[in-house]
Amino acid sequence: MDIADSEVAPQSPATDAPHLSDRYQIQSTLGAGGMGVVYLAEDRKLHRRVAIKRLKADAASDNAHQRIQQEARLLAQLNHPNIVALHDVLEDTLDNGGRSVALVMEYIEGTTLRAWMRERTPNLQQKLSLLMQICQGLQQAHDLGIIHRDLKSDNILIAENAKGEPVAKITDFGIAKSQQLDEQTLTAENQLAGTITAMSPEQILGKALDARSDLFSLGTIAYELLTGSRPFGKNDTGALAMAHRVTNDPHTPPQQAWAGIPEPLAILLDKLLAKDPAMRPQSAQIVYQGFALLHKQGLEAESEDYTATLTDLFTHHKIKSRRRWQRVLAVVAAALVLSTGSYWGWKEFTRLEPQYIAVMPVEINGEIRGEENAKALTRTMVRQALMNSVSQLKASALVSFTPKAGQDFETQLQKLRDKGVTDALHAKLECAEARCEIALQRVAPADSQVKQQASFVFLADKRQEAEYRIANSSAALFSQIYSKHSEKQLLMSDSDYSSYLDIVGRLESKDVTKEDFKLLSLLGSTYPKNTTIYRTVTDVAAILYVLNGDSLTLNSAIQILNSAPDYGIDETFTDGLKLFLYSLGDHQEKFGQLISKLESSNYPISELKSKRARYFYRNGQYQEGLREAQEAAELNPSADNFYLVAMNQTASGDYHNARTTLRRIAKNFPKHWSSYSLLGVIELESGNLEAAESAITSIPEQQRGWRTKSNLGTAYFLQEKYHKALPEFRKALEQAPKDIPTTGQLAETYLALHERTKATKYFQLVLELSSEATSLDSLQYRAIALANTNNINEAILLITKLLRENPEDTFIKHAASQIYATAGEWRSANLYIKELLDQGMSAEWFKLPAFQLLCAHPQALEEVTATICN
CATH class of the missing domain: 3.30.160.180 (Putative neuraminyllactose-binding hemagglutinin homolog like domain)
Incomplete structure (x- = not known):
C-alpha cells in the first residue's frame, strides 16, 4: 500500500532495508503484501516524503516484473489530483543477476476508503463528494484508454486537504490494462486478475472488458459507501460462491439496504450494477454529472427536505411547497455549470428502463x-x-x-x-x-x-x-x-363482486352492454378506492364506443377517471386510461396535453409514441404519425412499432419505403401476418394484383382476420374475378357484420356485375350503419353510398369536407373521383384520377361503371382515358 494505513502502522527501519538510491532514504515500512513491500522514504533532493513500492526478492518472477512495469507505464501517463502520482522509477540488480523495479510514488498521509468508512460518520454530501472525485480520476484514466480492473475501497486512499476536507486518490494500477496495448496475462496461470468482490460479471467470466467494467466496480464502492452494506452480501462463503452471486444473482435493492435512499440514487446504483455492460452508464463523466447535481441539491436543501426535493427534481412530481420549488429552480440553474446538455442527459439517464x-x-x-x-x-x-x-x-x-x-x-x-x-x-x-x-x-x-x-x-x-x-x-x-x-x-359485497367478475369475463368476447357500464359506474361510486373497477370502466366504454359509436358512455368514463385521484387512485394509472379513451374520441387537444404530461413522467416513452402514432393515423395525419412511429420503433424495435411505421407510410402513398419496412419485419418477424396483409394492400394499390393475392394467401387461412379476407376479396375484384370476390366479402361480413367498408365493397362488386338492385340494397345498409359514424373509412363509404342512392348533393358535401380534412389520403381521393364521376362532375373526376395515377395507383382501381362512363366523355383527359379505359 502507498499510505500510512491505520491498520498497518509505520515500522522502524529494518536493518536489512534495501538501498535503492542515494536520493531516497528509507525511513520505515508502510505495509507488505504477497508480492511486494511499500516503504516510507525521504526524497533528499526535493525534501518531501514519498512511498516506494518494491518487489520482494522471492517474488521477482517474470509475471511480477510485468505487473510492476505495467503499473509504471500506466501511471506515467496519468496526471490527475485524484490519482496517486508516480514520481520516479528505480531499477537495480538482484543477487541472482536479475533486475528489480521499484516505483517512487506520491505519499498519502491518510487511510483507505474502507478504513475511512469504518472510522468516520460522513454525511451524504461528503460521500457524494468522494464519489465525484473517484469519477473524475477514473474518467482521466479511461480517456487514456486505461482500465483499472481492480477498483475497490482498499485501492481508494483518503487524505485531507488544507481545509480539512476528504480527498480521494485512486491507487494500485498493478493489474490495469491499456486498451491501446496488446492483451497480456499479468497474473498467475489459471487465476483471475483482481478481487472477486470488485469485479464486474464480464471480468469474472473472462470476457473482453471496456471502461464500463470499472463502472460496475465503482457501483460496488458507491453502494457500500452510501448504504453501509455490500450489494452481493459479505464474502464469507468463498470466492467461487461470490463469483456466482455477482454473475447470476441480482444485487440487494438499494432501498432494502437504506430505506430512505433518494430515488435517483437508487436508480443510479441499479444501473451501475447492471449485469449487462450496455445497461450501465457509458462513461464515468456521466456518473460524475449525476453525483455533482445531487451533491449541489443536498447542499442547498434543508436536510429534512432533501429526499423529497430530489425526487421532485428528477421525477417531475408535483411540488406542493413553493419554497421547495424555488430551491429546485436554484439547483437547476446551478447545474447549468455542468452544461444544459449534461443536466438533461443525466435526468434522462435516471429514468427507469421501460x-x-x-x-x-x-x-x-x-x-x-x-x-x-x-x-x-x-x-x-x-x-x-x-x-x-x-x-x-x-x-x-x-x-x-x-x-x-x-x-x-x-x-x-x-x-x-x-x-x-x-x-x-x-x-x-x-x-x-x-x-x-x-x-x-x-x-x-x-x-x-x-x-x-x-x-x-x-x-x-x-x-x-x-x-x-x-x-x-x-x-x-x-x-x-x-x-x-x-x-x-378493499372488499366488495359477494353479490357485487360476482356481478363485477361476470362483466370482466365477457370483455374478451366484447359481449358487454350499456347496462353493464351503468352497473360499473354504480360499483365505482360504491367502492371508489378500488383500482380494478376503473380499468374495467375504461374497457367497457371503449368497446361500446368502437362497436356502437357511443360517445356519451365514453365521456362518462372520462369523468369517472377524472374523479379517481380524489380517492387516492394513482394519477399516472388513470392518465394512461384516459389517454386510451382520448385516442378513440374527438379529444385532440386533451390527447396532446395528456401525452405531454405523461412524457415528463416515468411512463414508457415508446408506448406513448406508438399511441400518438395510432392517433395520428386514425385521424389522417400520416406524416405526424410516421414521425412518432419511427421514434417508437427506435426506442422499442418491435414488430408492432415497425408495422405502425409501414401503416403511415402506406396511407401517405410512400409505397417504396413501406415495402422496405415490411421486408424488414418479414426478415426479423417472419410470422407477423399483419405485415403480409399490409403488403397485400400496397400491391393492391400499386396494381400488382397477383403479388397482392400471393402476399395475402401466404397467410395461413386460420390466421386471416376479416380485414384480410376483405382485402383478398378486393384483390379478386380488381382482377375482375367478381364471383371469387363475393364469397370473400361475405366471409368477412360473417365475422364483422357491421363493418361499413366491407359492406360497401360488396355493394361495389354487385355494381361491377351490373346487379344494380343488390348493389342498392347494400348501399342502403351502408347508410344505416354509418348514420352516426365518425371514422374516416366509414364516412368515405357513406359518401359513396349517398352518391349511389341518388343523394348526390349530400355526397359531394361530405366528400369535400373529408378532402379538406385529409388532403393526403389515397382512399379519400379515390372515393372523391368515384363520386364526381357518378355525379357527372367530369373535370373534378379527371383531376383526382390523374393525381392518383401519378401517385402510382393502377388502372384496375377504375373498373367500376362510374369510371367507365368517363371514357366516352369529351372532357376526359387523354392521359386518363389512355390508362383506365379498355
Missing part, C-alpha cells in the same frame, strides 16, 4: 367446488389480478395480448417477442375442490427464461382475498425500484 408487460392465458388444472362456472370465474379473477399488478409498477405499460386458440406456450412467447414485450406474467393453478395452489411466473419472452417466480395456496371461494394477494405477489416479482405501492385490500 417495461412492456403482457398477461398470458391462465392455466387451471383440476376442479373447483362452487357455482357451475366456478372455474371460469376463477380464471377471470386471476387474469384481472395479473393485469392490475401492472398498475403498481412505475415505467410499466400493460400490453394487450389474446393468443389465438390452440397456440402453444412457445408460440405465444414468439408473439410477445414480436410485440416488443419485455415481461410476461403467467399463472398456473392446480385446484382440488376448495383449494388452489397457484404458481406465478415472470417470464422473459426474449429468451423464454423465468426471471422470478412465487407460489402459494388460496381458498377457491375466497376470490377477492385471492385477487388481492395475486396482484401484490405479481408486482413483487419485479425489481423494487419499479414499485409504486401495494394494493390495499
